[in-house]
Amino acid sequence: MLYTVLLPAAGSGKRMGAGQNKLFLELRKIPILIHTLRAFEQDPKCHQIVLAVKKEEQAFIEELLVKHRISKVAAITEGGAERQHSVYACLKASPTNGIVLVHDAARPFIRQEVIHRLVQTAEEFGAAVAAVRAKDTVKKVENGIIQETVDRESLWIIQTPQAFRYDVLEKAERMAEKEGFLGTDEAMLVERQGEQVHIVESTYDNLKMTTQEDLLFGEVILTKREQ
Ligand code: CTP
Ligand code: MG
Incomplete structure (x- = not known):
């Protein structure tokens, strides 16, 4: 099945500290x-x-889309x-049916x-998120003192994309807004339902790409993919 992707791009990249939206920074000369x-x-x-973009950045982003021949927006x-x-x-x-990927x-x-497995899983079950197993030991800490070591076997680091049937995500977003609930990802809103x-x-x-060192890792990933 075909899917629609929702791409939030309206942040300011504070943790990157580049003095501009980090999405405009370049890897291999491409934003x-x-x-x-x-x-x-x-x-x-x-x-x-x-x-989704910042109003003041829309014109620049539209120029980038033309320059780089992005036609699906x-x-x-x-x-x-x-x-x-x-x-x-x-x-x-976005359109009101089918699978949406955030x-x-x-x-x-x-x-x-990974995208295709997410879409397939969301088609079948309604909601699916990309995740990797935690590599490090994770502990709960209060006031600098360890309270608990969390069982690593059950820990996953959650990424995007997150894929949903339209109706599942729409209801979750609507209810979160109504109840003034702010989650850290879309899955959290869906879980609440x-x-x-x-x-x-x-x-x-x-x-x-969150902090400066991620740009270095990013260059390495691109180099490896070219080999
Ligand atoms: N984003 C967005 N609208 C916001 C905040 C973030 O569309 N109000 C987007 C960002 O552009 C980014 C994605 O959500 O593509 C993930 O957010 P994050 O990595 O936190 O980016 P920023 O919020 O830009 O960075 P920071 O938190 O360091 O300021
Ligand atoms: Mg942010």
Whole structure:
């Protein structure tokens, strides 16, 4: 089945500390945003892309789309103060059926194979998120003192994409807004509705470009993929 991807791109990249939206920073002379868009542009199963952007950045982003021949962007909408608001704005601007995939514009290395498994799982069960197993030992700490060592076997690090049947995500977003609930990802909103969210094992290189060192890792990932 074809899917629609919602791409929140309206952040400011504070932790990157670049003095501009980090999505405009370049890896191999191509903006991060374009690397991410290409992953979907090149996927025959991606029907269309909906972008949330800052109003003052829209014109520049439209120029980038033309320059890099990105043709699947069906709508560009204004993002909100929080990521969740930007995702909801995308959802409101997207078609009202089928599978929707939410993906951080700041994760440029997503693999098509993971996307397709997510779409398949969401078709079957309603909701699926990309995740990798925790590699490190994780402990709960209060006031600098360890309270608990969490069983690593049950720990997963959650990424995007997160894939949903349209109705599942729409209800979760609507209820979260109504109740003033702010989650850290879409799965959290769906979980609150009592829905089961499935894990699809992803890859560790699906990094979110968040801090300066991620740019170095990003260059290495691109070099490895060229070999
Ligand atoms: N995002 C968004 N709207 C917001 C905040 C974030 O669309 N109000 C987007 C970002 O552009 C990014 C994705 O959500 O593609 C993931 O967010 P994050 O990595 O936190 O990016 P920023 O919020 O830009 O970075 P920071 O938190 O360091 O300021
Ligand atoms: Mg942020």
